[in-house]
Amino acid sequence: SQTIHQWPATLVQPVGSPLSLECTVEGTSNPNLYWYRQAAGRGLQLLFYSVGIGQISSEVPQNLSASRPQDRQFILSSKKLLLSDSGFYLCAWSVPRVNTEAFFGQGTRLTVV
Amino acid sequence: EDKVVQSPLSLVVHEGDTVTLNCSYEVTNFRSLLWYKQEKKAPTFLFMLTSSGIEKKSGRLSSILDKKELFSILNITATQTGDSAVYLCAVDQGAQKLVFGQGTRLTINP
Numbered sequence: 523s524q525t526i527h528q529w530p531a532t533l534v535q536p537v538g539s540p541l542s543l544e545c546t547v548e549g550t551s552n553p554n555l556y557w558y559r560q561a562a563g564r565g566l567q568l569l570f571y572s573v574g575i576g577q578i579s580s581e582v583p584q585n586l587s588a589s590r591p592q593d594r595q596f597i598l599s600s601k602k603l604l605l606s607d608s609g610f611y612l613c614a615w616s617v618p619r620v621n622t623e624a625f626f627g628q629g630t631r632l633t634v635v
Numbered sequence: 636e637d638k639v640v641q642s643p644l645s646l647v648v649h650e651g652d653t654v655t656l657n658c659s660y661e662v663t664n665f666r667s668l669l670w671y672k673q674e675k676k677a678p679t680f681l682f683m684l685t686s687s688g689i690e691k692k693s694g695r696l697s698s699i700l701d702k703k704e705l706f707s708i709l710n711i712t713a714t715q716t717g718d719s720a721v722y723l724c725a726v727d728q729g730a731q732k733l734v735f736g737q738g739t740r741l742t743i744n745p
Contacts, residue, residue: 554731558735563737565725565735565738566725567735568732571730616730621685622731623680623683624733628676629677
């Protein structure tokens, strides 16, 4: 069966420091991969999605970047964190097929101080 | 601008009550509408709806879509404390790029 791993679970980082959040999927090949952010009391906002290695689409302008160095690995990064980057970050995957659901990781709660 | 709006934002009921959660949408591309339950961290998938008028059912939960009026409802009957969660509605615009509503925080009191 497929599983998705996301780490770390929580992170406190100072303003201006770099960021690297990692997500890996097991049990499937060539998944679509996604990074979402959830602000407190809000729904999820899609930040990036990827349909293959090295293929990244950004949905909103921001201070973050994403990379997909391997088929089942998705990384969210920043060179210098801002206070506004605080939030709950969720990685998700889906089968690249029409009308199928996305499956979410456990999330990383990032607090920038 | 694409948007998904859920109502109410918050709901508190007693165990055993029936609740109806609402989701309306305005999007440029529609492939499907999905409902998720988020208890602590990862949202877990409940239903995917693609056609109007066809009810999806799983135990005490059911959902239906109206593509003409652009909304969906999620019903939970005989609620239990374990149903307490944030319920998220999302529209798939293609390739599972989901536009989410704000969520409804449901609290079931014993």
